[in-house]
Amino acid sequence: MSRPADTVGRLLVRCPDRFGIVAAVSSFLSASGANILSLDQHATATYGGTYFQRTEFALPSRDLDGLRAAFASDVARHFGMDFTVTDAAAPKRIGVLVSKSDHCLLDLLWRTQRGELDVEVAVVISNHPDLAPAVGSFGVPFVHVPVTPETKPEAEARQAELLAGVDLVVLARYMQIVSGSLLAAVGSPMINIHHSFLPAFVGAVPYRQAKERGVKLVGATAHYVTEELDQGPIIEQDVVRVNHRHSAADLTRLGADVERSVLSRAVRWHCEDRVMRDGNTTVVL
């Protein structure tokens, strides 16, 4: 009878930089019977900065829990590491918040259905009912949770209930500001797709601002959500050329393609455990 396939693990490490980190992590993995498949790293300075490392490894014992506990005591504590150990074969469960714009949501659902994104969309929540049929066609639960200034606390309590247990929340052109209490209640990272090349044109209507400014590029930014609007750590960005002949509607149309590709790359990189926070920025390995 053939041996069960090895577990493939991912080890993410962030710590104060010093000599000996790579040797200690590699020796630990080797002593644990793991075979390193890939290793990427970044130091923020020649000496004394912050060190980031992403290591993928094959683990014949398949005991990721045991490896995680041993790494904590044998290595992480000594180097003052923040770290995670995840199973590469376990798809992330994501919840999506959306309003009326469908292009980013449908792109995520389509890529997931095609197997391009290794995620499980657990639920789509919208403050409008419009997208229920489209979401239903993908066999994904859709919940309409209306949001008004008066009902926002109750609405966010319901959203938190529906998002319990997800690994990631994606704001796919969700046009409501998420409160600090919802961020705290959910506890999982949130990624927003902002429809401009931040830091330009924050707020709700960036394409109108872009047209009025006469820009020659429009873009999109995927960033982690913080309480402060559009100020969270940037994960991915891109742009497309535009000119004076394009109306605001043209900018919106041209920008939508960029939004979709930027969001899908950001969600993929996050779910592949490639993104680490460095203050209000990110390191993507």
Ligand SMILES: Nc1nc2c(c(=O)[nH]1)N[C@@H](CN(C=O)c1ccc(C(=O)N[C@@H](CCC(=O)O)C(=O)O)cc1)CN2
């Ligand atoms: N806490 C955060 N919430 C949200 C963020 C964020 O970065 N932090 N990004 C926005 C998305 N967004 C732009 O990409 C955006 C959406 C909505 C508005 C806005 O002003 N909307 C309403 C007000 C709604 C409310 O008060 O809840 C309005 O148009 O008046 C600005 C930017 C998603 N949420």
